[in-house]
Amino acid sequence: MRIDRIDIIRVKTPFVHPFETSFTRFVERDALIVKVYSEGLVGYGECKAFYAPLYNPEDNGTCLHIIKNMIAPAILHQDIVGPAEFMAKVAFIVGNRLAKASIENALWELQAQREGKSLKTLLGGTQDEVKVGVSLGIEPTIPALLEKIEKYLAEGYHRTKIKIKPGKDIEVLREVRRHYPDIVLTVDANSDYTLADIELFKAMDDLNLQYIEQPLAEDDIVDHAVLQKAIKTPICLDESIVSVDTARKAIELGSCKIINIKSSRCGGLYESKKIHDLCQKNNIPVWVGGMTELGIGRVQNISFASLPNFASLAHDIAASKRYFAEDITLPVVDITPRCTLIVPDETNGVRYEVDTKAIDRMMVSCDV
Ligand code: OSB
Ligand code: MG
Numbered sequence: 001m002r003i004d005r006i007d008i009i010r011v012k013t014p015f016v017h018p019f020e021t022s023f024t025r026f027v028e029r030d031a032l033i034v035k036v037y038s039e040g041l042v043g044y045g046e047c048k049a050f051y052a053p054l055y056n057p058e059d060n061g062t063c064l065h066i067i068k069n070m071i072a073p074a075i076l077h078q079d080i081v082g083p084a085e086f087m088a089k090v091a092f093i094v095g096n097r098l099a100k101a102s103i104e105n106a107l108w109e110l111q112a113q114r115e116g117k118s119l120k121t122l123l124g125g126t127q128d129e130v131k132v133g134v135s136l137g138i139e140p141t142i143p144a145l146l147e148k149i150e151k152y153l154a155e156g157y158h159r160t161k162i163k164i165k166p167g168k169d170i171e172v173l174r175e176v177r178r179h180y181p182d183i184v185l186t187v188d189a190n191s192d193y194t195l196a197d198i199e200l201f202k203a204m205d206d207l208n209l210q211y212i213e214q215p216l217a218e219d220d221i222v223d224h225a226v227l228q229k230a231i232k233t234p235i236c237l238d239e240s241i242v243s244v245d246t247a248r249k250a251i252e253l254g255s256c257k258i259i260n261i262k263s264s265r266c267g268g269l270y271e272s273k274k275i276h277d278l279c280q281k282n283n284i285p286v287w288v289g290g291m292t293e294l295g296i297g298r299v300q301n302i303s304f305a306s307l308p309n310f311a312s313l314a315h316d317i318a319a320s321k322r323y324f325a326e327d328i329t330l331p332v333v334d335i336t337p338r339c340t341l342i343v344p345d346e347t348n349g350v351r352y353e354v355d356t357k358a359i360d361r362m363m364v365s366c367d368v
Contacts, residue, residue: 001082001110003075005037006103008067010060011294011362015323019137019292022165022192023054026137029292029324032060033359034067036106041113044354045106046297048264049098055190055239056265058098066099068367075103083107083270097242097267104268105300118303118345123273125306128348129340133159133314134322135188135290138168142175149176149183152322156339159184159210159314165192170203177207184314188213191239195223201231210313211236211258221246224255234258238289242266244274251282258313260289263304264297272304280309290316295329299344299352302333306343317341328358 012030019026032047047067053059058066070093080086083104090100112119119125134157139145149160162176164187173187186209193200193215201215211234216223218239228235234257241247241259243266250256259279263272279286288305291297301317304310319335320327327333329352335341344350 001038001107001114002079003036003038003077005368006067006072006076007035008064008367009033009035009359009363010064010365011328011359012364013294013324013326013362015292016321016325019323020139021055021137021163022190024052026050026292029294030060031294032063032067032102033294033296033328034102034106036103036110038110041110043106043109043113044296045102045104045109046294046300047098047102048262048291048293048297056098058096062096063099063102064367066093066096067103070096071099071103080107082111083268087267087270098264101264101266101268104270105263105297108269108300116346119300120303120306120343120345123269123303123307125303125343126308127306127311127343128345129336129338129342130302130305130310130317131158131314132317132319132335132339132341133157133161133184134318135161135316136163138163138165142172145172146176146179149180153180153183155335156337157314157318158339159186161186161188161213161316163188163190165189166197170200173204173207184210186210186213186236188238189215191215191217195226198227198230201227201233205232209233213260214238214240221250221253221255224250225253228254228256236260238262239265241275243271244278247275247278251278251284257284259284259286260316261286262289262291263300264291265289269300269304273307276307276309285312286310287313288315288317290318292323294324295320295327295333295352296354298333299329302341302343326358326361328355328362329353330355
């Protein structure tokens with residue numbers, strides 16, 4: 001497919017409720033949407049970067065620069081067979097995976113349109129619907145958190161994940177467990193601890209957590225291996241896994257028993273499918289992580305989650321209304337009464353269109 005033109009649209013929209021993690025308190029989603037034009041078709045991609053480099057090393061400013069000044073010149077007016085060839089063409093750019101993934105995602109969309117196939121079919125998905133979990137931010141008080149847990153349990157969410165940070169961890173978790181002895185419960189530390197906190201994680205073994213997500217620093221897969229050997233609760237790596245190679249090393253070292261795959265963090269769906277396949281071979285269950293996506297990214301996550309090794313665990317792909325009052329797909333992503341998401345395919349009539357009017361309403365700037 002010939003790449004004719006790329007637009008980069010910056011949008012902003014408020015969260016319905018501020019989302020606090022160990023690294024920031026998000027009040028709005030500030031995002032880049034890319035629009036790739038090819039031979040009369042348009043493919044959209046959502047860049048998952050945030051307003052500042054607090055979770056990933058990239059942010060919207062660096063992604064805008066890399067897409068506009070490095071990726072676009074490398075592919076404009078060229079014929080590119082698909083995502084694999086795109087990744088080879090931009091391999092000279094070190095890192096910058098979120099920027100690459102946004103364009104890569106748009107190329108998958110274009111390929112789906114050209115071949116008249118769903119993204120699920122292109123990727124080799126096998127599941128018709130996927131299970132949904134909720135990720136809850138840090139709340140000012142335990143009662144406020146319990147209220148949120150109650151709300152999402154009532155909606156049927158299959159797993160409750162709680163963000164923790166030093167000082168707001170074990171007591172909060174014990175209280176949650178006391179109120180809800182049987183729910184599927186996980187925690188996400190977003191890299192805010194070190195091996196000096198090993199006793200804290202040993203204490204968490206009593207809480208029957210499904211996993212502890214990313215307790216230590218992003219580049220600490222050696223320390224994660226030490227921690228995993230010292231505790232029974234499975235460690236799930238998020239930030240540490242940025243490529244099939246980092247996944248292989250983490251598995252070989254025994255740094256985790258579960259991996260959260262965010263395709264954006266790994267440069268796109270092409271690389272991420274390889275991680276999925278590697279984990280399947282090694283009996284490492286995977287689930288699809290979230291980046292508080294708008295609809296375009298959210299829908300792609302649903303299709304990715306249809307791959308077979310994603311079947312056992314719930315995903316951070318909530319209903320859009322968990323984060324936003326307004327979104328950029330038609331229809332807006334919503335859960336079934338079973339708290340699942342139906343994977344769009346050629347036969348089931350589930351289709352999402354981009355709501356271009358909603359994008360226009362949220363737009364703050366546009367680079368062509
Ligand atoms: O660590 O999984 C994370 C949100 C922003 C940045 C990092 C993370 C998260 C979440 C929310 O946990 C996932 C979602 O519901 O989109
Ligand atoms: Mg995480």
